[in-house]
Amino acid sequence: MWSTRVKKEGSTIIARFENLEESKQQAIRQAALAEFAAHGYEKASTNRIVKAAGIGKGMLFYYFTSKQELYEYLVKYSLEFIQSRYLDKVDAAERDLIERLTQLARLKMEAQAENEEVFQFSAVFLQEGEAHLPQELAANIEEMKQAGYKLMYEGIDKSRFRKDSDPDKVFHLIRWSIDGYQQELLARLTGQKLADIDFAPYWEEFYAYLAILKKSFYETEEGSR
Amino acid sequence: MWSTRVKKEGSTIIARFENLEESKQQAIRQAALAEFAAHGYEKASTNRIVKAAGIGKGMLFYYFTSKQELYEYLVKYSLEFIQSRYLDKVDAAERDLIERLTQLARLKMEAQAENEEVFQFSAVFLQEGEAHLPQELAANIEEMKQAGYKLMYEGIDKSRFRKDSDPDKVFHLIRWSIDGYQQELLARLTGQKLADIDFAPYWEEFYAYLAILKKSFYETEEGSR
DNA sequence: TTTAGAGTTGACCAGCGTGGTCGAATGTTG
DNA sequence: CAACATTCGACCACGCTGGTCAACTCTAAA
Numbered sequence: 001m002w003s004t005r006v007k008k009e010g011s012t013i014i015a016r017f018e019n020l021e022e023s024k025q026q027a028i029r030q031a032a033l034a035e036f037a038a039h040g041y042e043k044a045s046t047n048r049i050v051k052a053a054g055i056g057k058g059m060l061f062y063y064f065t066s067k068q069e070l071y072e073y074l075v076k077y078s079l080e081f082i083q084s085r086y087l088d089k090v091d092a093a094e095r096d097l098i099e100r101l102t103q104l105a106r107l108k109m110e111a112q113a114e115n116e117e118v119f120q121f122s123a124v125f126l127q128e129g130e131a132h133l134p135q136e137l138a139a140n141i142e143e144m145k146q147a148g149y150k151l152m153y154e155g156i157d158k159s160r161f162r163k164d165s166d167p168d169k170v171f172h173l174i175r176w177s178i179d180g181y182q183q184e185l186l187a188r189l190t191g192q193k194l195a196d197i198d199f200a201p202y203w204e205e206f207y208a209y210l211a212i213l214k215k216s217f218y219e220t221e222e223g224s225r
Numbered sequence: 226m227w228s229t230r231v232k233k234e235g236s237t238i239i240a241r242f243e244n245l246e247e248s249k250q251q252a253i254r255q256a257a258l259a260e261f262a263a264h265g266y267e268k269a270s271t272n273r274i275v276k277a278a279g280i281g282k283g284m285l286f287y288y289f290t291s292k293q294e295l296y297e298y299l300v301k302y303s304l305e306f307i308q309s310r311y312l313d314k315v316d317a318a319e320r321d322l323i324e325r326l327t328q329l330a331r332l333k334m335e336a337q338a339e340n341e342e343v344f345q346f347s348a349v350f351l352q353e354g355e356a357h358l359p360q361e362l363a364a365n366i367e368e369m370k371q372a373g374y375k376l377m378y379e380g381i382d383k384s385r386f387r388k389d390s391d392p393d394k395v396f397h398l399i400r401w402s403i404d405g406y407q408q409e410l411l412a413r414l415t416g417q418k419l420a421d422i423d424f425a426p427y428w429e430e431f432y433a434y435l436a437i438l439k440k441s442f443y444e445t446e447e448g449s450r
Numbered sequence: 451t452t453t454a455g456a457g458t459t460g461a462c463c464a465g466c467g468t469g470g471t472c473g474a475a476t477g478t479t480g
Numbered sequence: 481c482a483a484c485a486t487t488c489g490a491c492c493a494c495g496c497t498g499g500t501c502a503a504c505t506c507t508a509a510a
Contacts, residue, residue, distance in 0.1 A: 016486090043268060046469060056488040061470060165437045173402045173437060176409075180401025212390045212398060216441040241457090271498060281459040286499060 014073060017063035028053040028063070030117055032074055037120035041071055041132050071132060075125050078118045079140055086111040087147055095157040097171060098210055101178045104151065105206075109182075113194040160218050170217050181209055239298065242288035253278040253288070255342055257299055262345035266296055266357050296357055300350050303343045304365055311336040312372055320382040322396060323435055326403045329376065330431075334407075338419040385443050395442050406434055 017025065031053035036044045046067055050057050064070040089107050094100045112119050126145070130138040152175070158167035185202055242250065256277035261269045271292055275282050289295040314332050319325045337344050351370070355363040377400070383392035410427055 045467075047467075057470085057490095058472080058488055059486080062486075067469065162441070165440065166433065169434055169437055172405070172409075173434065173441075176405025177398045177401045180397070180404060184397075184401075208391070209394055209398065212394055215390065216387070216398075270496080272496075282461095282499085283459055283501080284457080287457075292498065 013065055014063065014069070017073075020063075024055075028055065028060075029074070029077065030115075032070060033078070033117035033121045036071065036074060037117060037124050040124055041128055046070075068132060072134070072137060074121060075133065075137055075141070078122050078125070079144055081115060081118050082111070082122060083144065083147075085114060087144070087151060090151050092151065092155060095155055096160065097156045097158070097174055098178075098213060100151075100156065101175065102206075102210065105178060105182055106203075109194075109199065113197075116194055162217055162219055165217075174213055174217055177209070177213060181206060238290055239288065239294070242298075245288075253280065253285075254299070254302065255340075257295060258303070258342035258346045261296065261299060262342060262349050265349055266353055271295075293357060297359070297362060299346060300358065300362055300366070303347050303350070304369055306340060306343050307336070307347060308369065308372075310339060312369070312376060315376050317376065317380060320380055321385065322381045322383075322399055323403075323438060325376075325381065326400065327431075327435065330403060330407055331428075334419075334424065338422075341419055387442055387444050390442075399438055399442055402434070402438060406431060 017028075020028075028049075032049050035049045035052065039045070044067075046060055047057065049070075050060050053060075060070070064073065086107050090100075090103055094103060125133075125141065133141075156171065158171060161167045161170040189197060242253075245253075253274075257274050260274045260277065264270070269292075271285055272282065274295075275285050278285075285295070289298065311332050315325075315328055319328060350358075350366065358366075381396065383396060386392045386395040414422060
């Protein structure tokens with residue numbers, strides 16, 4: 001049936017994995033992502049991965065030739081996930097800083113609720129750097145970093161900020177404030193499954209903070225007064 | 226000479242360590258702090274510690290009966306260090322939030338420059354929780370957490386904030402802003418020895434941010450206008 | 451000079467967890 | 481039936497673990 005790719009000459013061993021039912025792929029991926037996220041490359045254990053994934057040891061090395069290849073696959077997968085489920089959704093035409101950051105926060109939250117492990121794992125491979133990775137993948141990581149950077153810093157209309165202060169500094173103060181709220185919220189929510197949480201009350205709280213930020217850092221609309 | 230404590234009945238094995246020359250104690254302590262900070266309790270290696278400290282394997286277990294005891298000693302040491310070199314120096318009578326946070330930031334920076342490893346290690350044992358620790362020490366950790374919390378949240382005069390916004394929210398926004406600057410500065414400075422850095426320009430930059438915060442979040446002094 | 455004992459070393463130990471292999475068992479397909 | 485893909489976990493060699501200990505040096509008192 002779907003065995004075409006496997007039978008062909010030049011089929012990669014990894015194709016065996018990609019032709020698995022999605023639910024099984026997902027189980028293995030999540031187990032592996034969580035393991036690497038928790039321990040980093042060197043100290044991650046393939047034994048713990050297979051146990052958590054509910055498969056025999058042999059299968060992991062039937063799907064992937066080595067721990068290394070598994071890791072590379074996960075990096076590639078995470079990169080694609082973050083790009084398509086998060087970065088691509090951002091409207092770069094939004095020139096208002098608070099609107100932009102709110103969008104970033106909301107989309108990231110949604111993507112994170114969809115697959116928490118990917119984001120935890122990405123923190124690991126961003127920190128571990130090029131070690132254990134072919135240069136091509138390392139370049140892809142750098143690209144994604146750049147893309148994220150642009151989404152955060154580029155095309156913002158700083159003329160809306162209060163005129164009596166350095167707009168670059170105001171920019172950062174707003175960014176830090178929103179980051180701070182996000183971080184603290186995430187800390188408050190540790191232990192719970194993100195996907196199960198009703199975020200409505202938190203968004204309300206968040207908007208109250210934004211209102212204060214606008215009042216404090218934006219030029220008032222009514223000229224003098 | 227200083228062998229009195231060792232010869233006495235009831236002398237602890239750890240006294241051998243405490244009677245060493247300070248420089249040697251320091252070498253061992255720093256090596257161990259760095260190792261535990263980098264790897265956590267379980268994955269920290271006593272072999273790497275002795276190598277980094279420049280002593281033979283045997284000596285570590287001559288000074289400390291076990292890895293566990295070494296860990297407990299380091300926790301105790303770090304607690305005392307942070308208390309005496311940081312928390313105790315804070316002037317809790319300062320009721321202005323920005324002044325208080327500035328003080329906190331400055332004192333923490335100074336203490337961190339004095340012994341970076343202690344702070345990195347403290348992040349580890351705060352996260353690892355009570356595991357590997359006698360309840361008495363765990364209680365001490367909790368005390369220090371509380372003390373830190375009070376220094377950050379207690380006795381602040383929120384009446385100075387702009388009247389048109391929820392003072393608790395303004396409080397947090399200011400806190401996040403200052404935290405954000407501190408974190409970003411620390412990130413910018415990774416790799417350099419904190420102790421070697423001339424912080425003067427950074428403090429200047431910091432004060433520029435504070436001026437904006439005051440202008441934006443504090444009630445203006447000149448009544449109406 | 452002898453000697454007791456503190457200080458110091460690193461080879462060594464049993465044990466465990468590692469990434470990876472493989473023969474055998476079990477589908478699945480023709 | 482045969483051919484082949486899939487699945488398993490016992491097994492392997494190995495590296496590193498926390499901890500021990502016989503041997504050695506150093507110091508200082510007798």
